[in-house]
Amino acid sequence: MSAELKRDYEIGEELGRGRFGVVHRCTSRATGEAFAVKSVDRSQLGDDLDRELAQVEPKLAQLAGAGNPGVVQVHAVYEDEAWTHTVMDLCTGPDLLEWVGLRRGEPVPEPVAAAIVAQIAQALALCHRRGVAHRDVKPEEEDDDDDEEENGGEAAPRARLADFGSAAWVGVGGLGRAEGLVGTPHYVAPEVVAGGEYGAKADVWSVGVVMYALLSGGALPFGGETPAEVLAAVMRGTLRFPPRLFDGVSHAAKDLMRRMICRYEWRRLTAEQVLAHPWIVSGGGARAV
Ligand SMILES: Nc1ncnc2c1ncn2[C@@H]1O[C@H](COP(=O)(O)OP(=O)(O)OP(=O)(O)O)[C@@H](O)[C@H]1O
Numbered sequence: 001m002s003a004e005l006k007r008d009y010e011i012g013e014e015l016g017r018g019r020f021g022v023v024h025r026c027t028s029r030a031t032g033e034a035f036a037v038k039s040v041d042r043s044q045l046g047d048d049l050d051r052e053l054a055q056v057e058p059k060l061a062q063l064a065g066a067g068n069p070g071v072v073q074v075h076a077v078y079e080d081e082a083w084t085h086t087v088m089d090l091c092t093g094p095d096l097l098e099w100v101g102l103r104r105g106e107p108v109p110e111p112v113a114a115a116i117v118a119q120i121a122q123a124l125a126l127c128h129r130r131g132v133a134h135r136d137v138k139p140e141e142e143d144d145d146d147d148e149e150e151n152g153g154e155a156a157p158r159a160r161l162a163d164f165g166s167a168a169w170v171g172v173g174g175l176g177r178a179e180g181l182v183g184t185p186h187y188v189a190p191e192v193v194a195g196g197e198y199g200a201k202a203d204v205w206s207v208g209v210v211m212y213a214l215l216s217g218g219a220l221p222f223g224g225e226t227p228a229e230v231l232a233a234v235m236r237g238t239l240r241f242p243p244r245l246f247d248g249v250s251h252a253a254k255d256l257m258r259r260m261i262c263r264y265e266w267r268r269l270t271a272e273q274v275l276a277h278p279w280i281v282s283g284g285g286a287r288a289v
Contacts, residue, residue, distance in 0.1 A: 001039060005078045005085045009037065020045065020054045020165060025090060035075060036090045043082040049180060053165055058086040061164035064132035070123025072162040096139040096159050096210075107217040107245075110253060114284030117211050117256075118275060119159045124207065125271040127161070128174030128200040135178070136166035137206035138187045139213065174200035174270075185230040186220045190263050193231050201268050208260025215253060216245040221261060252279040 001011070005026075012025035021040035028035065045051045058077045065071035078085040096116065108116070120137065127134060168178035177197035183189075189205035191198040212221050221240070222233035239261050241254055256279045262268040274280060 002078045002080055002083055002085055005037065005087075008076070009035070009087065011037070018163075018165065020050065020057075026087065034090050035087050038086045038088065040084045040086075041082055042084060049182075053167075053182070054084065056169070057165050057167065058084060060132045060167040060169065061086070061088070063130055064127040064134075064161075064164065064167070068123060068126045070119055070160055071127070072160050091160075091162065105217045108214040110215070110250060110279075110284035112284070113211060113214040113253070114280055114282075116159050116214060117207060118280050120161065120207050120210065121204075121271045121274040121280070123161050124200075124203050125275060128170070128203070128271055129172075131170055131172045131174060131176070132164070133168050133170045133174065133178055133200040134161060134164065134166070134203050135168055135192075136163065136183050136187075137161070137203050137210065138184050139210055170200050185227045185234070186222065188231070188234060189265075190235050191265050193235055199265065201265050201270060204260050204268055204271055204274060205262075207271075207274070208257050211253075212257055212261065215249050215257075219245050250279070250284075252277075252282070253284070255279070 009026040009028055015023045015025055021038055023036055023038045026035050026037045040054050042054055045054055062074045065073050073089045074086055076087040166182040170176045170178050177199055179197050183192055187206040187209045189202040192202050222237045224230040224233050256277045259269045
């Protein structure tokens with residue numbers, strides 16, 4: 001662990017481990033404020049793609065996150081030849097899955113779902129404008145900025161995008177292309193699975209899948225027994241809204257999902273356009289489109 005990091009922060013208990021590294025709680029020696037620090041030993045990463053992703057993660061997280069209230073903030077990066085330490089906001093709340101009760105199979109009321117989708121789309125719209133595609137949007141990567149008083153009752157949680165460990169540069173304005181099969185099978189867009197190049201709209205597909213899960217109580221549009229089967233369903237499957245899950249869901253919500261989980265990338269909405277959809281504008285209350 002780098003001496004500069006230890007000079008500036010007191011390292012506390014381990015909070016978890018991910019694909020690249022280990023995350024510890026830490027406290028600023030200057031201010032006493034608590035943060036989380038993710039430490040990655042890049043020399044231990046065998047795979048070229050992993051090494052590249054780990055290298056760019058803190059830079060893209062800073063670029064996408066600076067002044068973006070919908071993104072977990074990076075406060076400092078310490079880098080030497082082998083190690084990268086990224087000091088970021090400490091997330092103490094549950095992730096989105098836990099917060100909305102999805103783990104218990106409860107559908108989320110439309111106004112709450114609309115607020116969550118709007119927050120994610122808003123955060124992504126700014127990421128994309130700055131040229132960063134997240135590429136792994138799923139409920140586990142959205143930390144609830146838990147504030148009991150503000151979020152009590154039926155109010156929506158404040159979801160923030162975390163973990164830019166799969167992110168890619170797609171050019172200012174989000175109009176460029178990325179490549180590589182990254183993401184999570186149930187949430188990944190078909191053009192990513194297909195290989196070749198794809199753009200920032202791959203994130204919009206994933207937000208559509210998150211929205212589908214929120215409104216159905218945890219069901220996912222494309223499934224299978226194995227990751228390969230799930231990916232095959234993503235490539236070939238038809239988007240359906242089974243009546244037993246979606247009977248009470250408005251036409252406007254279904255219309256938006258169809259425009260996000262749309263296999264033609266050119267026809268799919270951008271994150272910006274999602275924010276202008278009547279279901280979002282009306283706060284999940286629109287009945288007609
Ligand atoms: N900012 C944070 N605040 C509190 N805990 C965190 C924070 N970031 C990560 N963690 C904890 O550390 C674990 C590992 O995080 P990390 O970002 O390395 O990987 P991951 O998102 O779980 O998985 P992957 O590396 O596959 O994307 C998380 O599951 C979480 O429990």
